[in-house]
Amino acid sequence: MEGILFLIGINELGAIPEKNFSKEQKQDLMHIAVCTLLSRRGYYVFAGRDDEGWPHFEARQSVDAPGLKPQEQLLKECIIEYFEQ
Numbered sequence: 001m002e003g004i005l006f007l008i009g010i011n012e013l014g015a016i017p018e019k020n021f022s023k024e025q026k027q028d029l030m031h032i033a034v035c036t037l038l039s040r041r042g043y044y045v046f047a048g049r050d051d052e053g054w055p056h057f058e059a060r061q062s063v064d065a066p067g068l069k070p071q072e073q074l075l076k077e078c079i080i081e082y083f084e085q
Helices: 002-013 023-039 068-084
Strands: 044-049 055-059
Touching: 002 023, 002 068, 023 044, 023 055, 023 068
Parallel strands: none
Antiparallel strands: 044 055
């Protein structure tokens, strides 16, 4: 799951740096992926890009999937939808 989120984050960033991503940047990329995926369900909305080109999102509502398993299932469904489009 983390690998897929990392790749979606890179895709949404739209650029690969000349040097490796730092640990913090890798976490940011996975956060970008989660926000991108959940924005399709209305949980987040794209707010724009910063000066370095990184996308930012605003939360619109809290995720209504209590517990780890339901949240993981929601993300899996969103990942499938992401790749179908």
